[in-house]
Amino acid sequence: xxxxxxxxxxxxxxxxxxYLLSTLTDNISLLRPPKEIIGFLKEPAKVAELWKWIFDxxxxxxxxIFSVDTLIYGNLINSRxxxxxxxICRERLDNFRILKEKFPKLKIHAFNLIAxxxxxxxxxxxxxxxxxxxxxxxxxxxxxxxxxxxxxTKEEEYEMDSLGIPAIYLDDFLNRRETDRFVNLSCVDLxxxxxxxLLTIPKDDTSExxxxxxxxxxxxxxxxxxxxAECVIIHPGADEVGSVIFARVFCESxxxxxxxxxxxxxxxxxxxxxxxxDRAVNESIKWQIYSVGGFLTDSYETSDCMLAVNVxxxxxxxxxxxxxxxxxxxxxxxxxxxxxxxxxxxxxKFNKNVGLAEISCCNGCEKNFMKSALKKGILxxxxxxxxxxxxxxxxxxxxxxxxxxxxxxxxxKSKRMISEGLKLSFILSDWRCQADLTPKLIKExxxxxxxxxxxxxxxxxxxxxxxxxxSWFNIFLSQCYxxxxxxISCFEFDWDSIFFYKxxxxxxxxxxxxxxx
Numbered sequence: 182x183x184x185x186x187x188x189x190x191x192x193x194x195x196x197x198x199x200y201l202l203s204t205l206t207d208n209i210s211l212l213r214p215p216k217e218i219i220g221f222l223k224e225p226a227k228v229a230e231l232w233k234w235i236f237d238x239x240x241x242x243x244x245x246i247f248s249v250d251t252l253i254y255g256n257l258i259n260s261r262x263x264x265x266x267x268x269i270c271r272e273r274l275d276n277f278r279i280l281k282e283k284f285p286k287l288k289i290h291a292f293n294l295i296a297x298x299x300x301x302x303x304x305x306x307x308x309x310x311x312x313x314x315x316x317x318x319x320x321x322x323x324x325x326x327x328x329x330x331x332x333x334t335k336e337e338e339y340e341m342d343s344l345g346i347p348a349i350y351l352d353d354f355l356n357r358r359e360t361d362r363f364v365n366l367s368c369v370d371l372x373x374x375x376x377x378x379l380l381t382i383p384k385d386d387t388s389e390x391x392x393x394x395x396x397x398x399x400x401x402x403x404x405x406x407x408x409x410a411e412c413v414i415i416h417p418g419a420d421e422v423g424s425v426i427f428a429r430v431f432c433e434s435x436x437x438x439x440x441x442x443x444x445x446x447x448x449x450x451x452x453x454x455x456x457x458x459d460r461a462v463n464e465s466i467k468w469q470i471y472s473v474g475g476f477l478t479d480s481y482e483t484s485d486c487m488l489a490v491n492v493x494x495x496x497x498x499x500x501x502x503x504x505x506x507x508x509x510x511x512x513x514x515x516x517x518x519x520x521x522x523x524x525x526x527x528x529x530k531f532n533k534n535v536g537l538a539e540i541s542c543c544n545g546c547e548k549n550f551m552k553s554a555l556k557k558g559i560l561x562x563x564x565x566x567x568x569x570x571x572x573x574x575x576x577x578x579x580x581x582x583x584x585x586x587x588x589x590x591x592x593x594k595s596k597r598m599i600s601e602g603l604k605l606s607f608i609l610s611d612w613r614c615q616a617d618l619t620p621k622l623i624k625e626x627x628x629x630x631x632x633x634x635x636x637x638x639x640x641x642x643x644x645x646x647x648x649x650x651x652s653w654f655n656i657f658l659s660q661c662y663x664x665x666x667x668x669i670s671c672f673e674f675d676w677d678s679i680f681f682y683k684x685x686x687x688x689x690x691x692x693x694x695x696x697x698x
Contacts, residue, residue, distance in 0.1 A: 185245040190256040192675040193683035194420040199427040225255020249293035281376045288378045293368045297386035305633045310350045317344045322392040373407040385419040386457040416468035417458040421577025428581035432474035439475035442484035446520035449494030455572035486534045486587035493541045500545025501620040536583030539568030545615030561661040568611040602686040632679045
């Protein structure tokens with residue numbers, strides 16, 4: 182079976198992860214466009230060439246997984262900085278209708294983000310004026326939302342009038358949001374016309390108040406008006422969606438409805454609202470499980486797999502700030518020894534796959550937890566692992582990986598090596614890089630190296646990371662994988678930034694050698 186795939190952008194999380202998951206299957210080929218036409222950061226994809234590639238390759242495909250943001254704006258970042266008119270967007274949206282007319286049996290699973298409004302001053306992933314006015318624009322949208330709900334206080338009204346955002350920048354932002362909302366609503370229309378089979382609407386870096394909340398309400402109204410709610414999936418996230426939808430197509434093609442048991446390290450963990458999200462962890466996880474075509478079960482005995490979630494019962498903290506921000510209540514709200522023992526019990530008793538999601542921190546792992554999981558042997562024995570970026574970025578990819586593995590009674594050795602290599606690449610990326618090496622480098626060389634634009638420092642910084650990672654990895658393998666040899670076959674920084682990584686790990690089994698006497 183062949184699937185067409187248009188990723189959200191060129192980073193490994195979007196371009197590589199779904200493809201690597203496809204290599205674990207027995208009969209699915211995921212077709213990706215050449216990387217040189219899908220853009221780079223603020224350089225948009227060559228949209229016309231992408232559409233040509235789609236029409237040229239759709240003949241033998243049963244499914245398509247399409248990022249609407251890429252096929253309309255050029256990629257994730259350009260959905261935040263474009264100057265496209267509604268007319269151009271409408272013309273590009275019509276391509277979906279033309280495609281479906283030409284290939285009526287093609288099942289299109291589309292995803293279209295509700296764009297984020299970054300709550301800080303940086304133009305790395307946003308318009309240039311975000312350097313000075315980013316936080317103020319974010320704050321303006323929160324206050325505007327509160328005003329429209331009738332909740333604005335006198336103090337907030339004064340604050341709103343005193344933000345001092347130049348009209349030219351605010352108009353640019355609001356006009357773009359109007360166009361983005363038009364595209365969001367048009368996607369719901371395409372769903373109602375049966376052009377799309379399913380529509381996923383991830384809410385990128387969202388919160389309770391703000392532009393995303395206002396857009397969501399308008400989109401919900403259109404969904405209810407057209408009666409298509411059962412075919413729309415809305416939850417926080419972005420970079421995990423390609424992997425999640427691939428897992429959904431996999432399950433659908435196999436007629437597999439996985440029963441997922443979820444176990445938390447904290448009693449109150451399911452109710453915590455993570456950073457950059459607008460709802461309790463457990464609600465988002467239910468949506469993610471629903472999105473892959475499974476359902477949550479309360480019975481671990483009859484489950485097909487388990488999602489083990491390490492999450493504090495009080496709050497989520499930035500991995501780079503964990504030494505300062507993790508307080509006694511954070512630690513007291515969790516029972517790590519019991520959590521790790523249950524994972525060990527589940528694997529030993531039922532011989533089923535466990536995916537471990539470390540979301541007590543965002544943008545990297547909680548280091549003490551990782552040390553405990555390593556010492557206990559859990560990192561070796563779980564089938565999948567993640568602890569990167571936002572909670573739902575982590576949950577989605579871990580869930581997709583775990584569910585695909587849970588379908589198979591056993592995998593050929595070559596595919597087991599790929600799966601294990603994928604897990605180990607996340608351990609290196611999410612723990613060693615995001616939580617350790619990157620904060621260390623920023624602290625040491627903040628005035629020397631621009632972490633968002635390495636430029637001439639790229640090779641030097643890459644070599645430092647690679648040397649430290651391989652040294653640690655060799656020790657890790659000797660302790661946990663004594664019957665395997667492994668190497669980091671690829672290490673690159675996506676977007677020329679030390680915050681995004683492409684890491685590939687190769688494993689091979691060491692044959693037992695009997696010494697002659």
